[in-house]
Amino acid sequence: MFDSHLSRVVTVNFVSALIISFVGCYFLKTVNLTDVMDIANIFGLFFLVTFGIDILVESGDIENNRQRFILAIALILAFDLAFLIMVPLLFGDVFYVTDTLAFAVGGTKLSFSFNVYVYLAIFAVLMMVFNYLLYLKDRERYG
Template identity: 65%
Template sequence: MFDSKFSRVLIVNFVTASIITFVACYFLKTFNMTDVMHIANIFGLYFLVIFGVDILIESGDLKNNRDRFLLVIALIVVFDLIFLIFTPLIFGNVFSINDYLTFIVNGARFDLILNTPIYLIIFAAIMLIFNYLLYRKDKKLYGSE
């Protein structure tokens, strides 16, 4: 599974996804929208996890089974950690903002704090759902492998 072509495709996709993310971060910083800097992560994640893994499935370098999901989970964790480490180093302290979502149910107040790690978990869940949908489509297309 980890031959030179597979590794090369992963590295190129990872670098390209990082470039896409940091360009989106630069765009958001230019327009003084640092409150939503975490949204730039979803662009890179989409390219890396959806497009990149689909290339590997189509080329036959990765089987369309649980290996797909293990790779996707590993890529999401590594990409999010790199995003959380390098974005503040490059663009300053842009993750200090927290959003609050308040629910009032039968007089009881529930405050949900939405900070950057929570948003990254939500984005990861969205990417896993997209991968599951692509898995089902590819399973029909390529047969169960």
């Protein structure tokens, strides 16, 4: 599955996605919105997983089957790991914020904590949904 052309395309897409995320982080830091710095991850993930994999399917480098989803999961894990390591090195400790959502349902109080890991998991699920929708579209196109 990974020949030299495919690995080159994936590497270029990966580096481009990291640059897109870092530009988003830089913008958020310049406008003093470091509390939501993890939102820049979604820009890079969208470019890498949705746009990048769709290009690979259209070029015929990967098949529009489970290879698409295995590659998407691997890229999401690698990208999130690189994002979590490199953003604090470049922009300081910006992942210290924890959001709390509390509400009552039927007299029972429910409280949820959202930190950077929860948000990255939500973004990963969102990208897999986008990838699935593109899979359905490409399945109709390529048979």
